[in-house]
Amino acid sequence: MTRIRDGVSRPRARDRRGVRDTALAALVPVAACSVALAGLTAWTGAGRAGSPARIRVTQGKVLLPSAGVPETAAFFDIANEGGSSDTLLRVTARGVPDGVALSxxxxxxxxxxxxxxxxSVxxxxxxxxxxxxxxVDLTVPVPEGGWSAGDLVTFTLEFRRxxxxxxxxxxxxxxSASLP
Structure with missing residues (x-):
């Protein structure tokens, strides 16, 4: 409702308060949506959105160590076929003393x-x-008795996700030609 004075229409103070209250009421959901969008953007940017990580490990090779050398190197091809990043945290091998190290x-x-x-990697x-x-490779201690070319070594690779x-x-x- 307006007052007319001197032929000019002026809004009442109550009408101005209503507009202000309506604007403030609309601001709350807009702010909430903005905060949610910022959170989702951060979540996606951190690699946590999309499908889970799907890790495939192939082409495992261990170098035949030289006589008397206490450690050797191992290599794998690791593919992440999922929609989220992942991290290789730890590797172990059956029959290998003292653990395998990422290097x-x-x-x-x-x-x-x-x-x-x-x-990690x-x-x-x-x-x-x-x-x-x-x-990047794996440093592998040589077990007592060593290995021969063609032996198979079982590794367990542990990933965060x-x-x-x-x-x-x-x-x-x-x-040999079969090295990476």
Missing amino acids: RHRMTGGNGAYRSPIA AVAAGESLAMSPTG GGTVESVAVVVRPG
């Missing part, structure tokens, strides 16, 4: 190389990781 191959300025232990959704002698995956690796001679 990354590093180069020095003088073309020397060394292994650097790592705590990420595998993004829809991506794969090909372990290699020049990247994908659970555990058991895979078999074949022992191969260093420099």
